[in-house]
Amino acid sequence: MLDNLSLLVEFPAITLDVVLNGLLIGAIFALAAYGMALVWGVLNIVNVVQGELVVLGGYITFVAVQYGLHPLLGLPLSAAIMYGVGWLIYRGVIFRVVDRDIFISILATFGLSILIQQLANLVFGAEVRSVDAALGSVHFLDGMVTLANVKLLAFLLAIGAGAALWLFLRKARLGQAIRATAQNPRAARILGIDTDRVFAATYGLNAALCGAAGSLAVMAWTIHPYMGLPYTIRSFMVVVVAGVGNVGGVVAAGLGLGALENVAGFVLGVEFQIAFVFALMVLILVWRNLRAARQRSHLE
């Protein structure tokens, strides 16, 4: 561990490389986290199946590439198909648990995640899958800093999607309906908003965002059926830190998490990278709880 720290000091370019790569990775987390924030804010559901939606998005791109499609075209395809999948999941399961206790929705989405894992294992096999987008990478500082173009693309896409989402929620009719429903579903219904349709669209939008994230993940790394949980945890953390109605906060938290995770992986060793993410989540929850307790005592 000390060796690794001294390496960072000895080669400042390496530090830059680790941090920049972390930021780019964080963009993929942010993409999935937008969706979770939406679903959480509008449907009041903690969507435990988030990571599996990401993995499914990856498989769609993988299969499309097997049929000769260019990986980059797999990205919108994944998003589009996953919108439909999200809509079906809402119509099949989620609408039954929307108004129920949060515990029930967590159980329901947890069940869905197990179901999707097993189905993916059955259909696609347990093998590790990856897609070569052949995008190459840019490098500078004597090759010490390299950024894979697919990660740069992910970064731009995450920022673009964030901006688009922000605009959509403010300007578009459906976006305004989503916000109204999030504020008060009952009042929204009284004012003639079909909240059921809004919920379905929100969940579909979430799945589409996850699909895009998964498509980028299969190009940047690898996927396999049981890889969803770390994505769920990361999305959850990002939303817990940023809050549900804060698109800019989600981007910042996502990028920050990516950078922290990458530095931790470098300094502590990769075997502790995911452990670090989980430990960080516990710390953040404790911190949130303490802060909430302080606010409560304030009210009294």
Add this chain to the structure above:
Amino acid sequence: MKKLVPGLILAAALIFGGAGARAEEPGVIKLGAAVSLTGKYSSNGNFTRKGYDLAVKRINEEGGVNVGGKPYLLDITYYDDESTPARGAQLVERLIQQDGVKFLLGPYSSGLTEAIAPVTEKYGIPMVEANGAAISLFQKNYRYLFAVLSTTDEYLRPAVDLAAALNEDPSKLRVAMAFENDPFSQDVRAGVMADMERHGMKVVVDDKLPPELNDMSATLTKVKALRPDLLLVSGHDKGASLVIRQLADQRVNVPMLALTHCDSARIAETFGAAAEYALCAAQWASTLKYSDPLFGSAADYAALYEQTYGEVAPYQAAESSAAVQVFADAFERAGTLEPDAVRDALTQTDIMTFYGPVKFDETGKNIKKPMVLFQVQDGKYVVVYPQAFAEGEIRWPTPAWSERR
């Protein structure tokens, strides 16, 4: 149901063979095997079964085995262990107790072999296995366990060997290692550590990869900064896929890269040019120049397998066929079908097969067959080690990314 058909054939053979009692009628040697026909090992379990079946078919076509002047045909009773160790152990009890099997062929995977070995040991039933490579299997003083394949600690030793041979002063070599934190990869690591110490090589990176590995960039950034001469990676399919993808993405230059599982991860097919120069450890290849009288050369075996099953011969099937050949050889040398005599004959095994030479040490592992190293050359897997049986020359050192197209 799956065992019903061979069971009926066997019953028929026993009834008619026994009733006739003619001297020229060949006898039947019953072998048993619990293999994973369903569950998570089902694809490799089926390869195992096909390997056994193909060897039995060939041996029976050639008139069976000659034990003490009388010909015998081979027959295998199969059960499906559903890829679960507890079920495997139960089924082996059943094979021995109820079906009267006196000779066992191994299951697929080290885990299942580990579950079964205590049972065969208890009943004194010899088992020749072809798909359990964990070195721990051979550290328990089992007397009835024999394995035709190379053990896990052997996997990357050829790479260290090659690196030492290619460089003028091996003690100046600096090595980076990334091994998954699971029994298999840690066995592989232990195997190369001993060799590297012997050569005086220096370890500059020694990372443990987590089982849920999804990103190796932290390790590879270290490799980029420290510029080792050799990078060794073992982390199943994930590790192989990630290291190839991310070495290219991060443009990390390393003169020699050796890994496990690149055949199952299909690195050449998936990653194209990025996979060039990678060295891959494997148990067997159809391009090796091994041969035996039953199957002919390794290429002949591969052709026969493909003709029989309509798919390319995987090494899991090849080693399984070799296990049956080893049994056949031991039956003939023992001259009797008494398990202990066959066991003693097995310890004296020293044969050449299309799969490679087989000779067991006192723990029952095959000490004569080296691991094979492939190199990805122009999109093909070319065997470059062991040199005497190889088809091509190693391309070394790997040029820098800036000099690759």
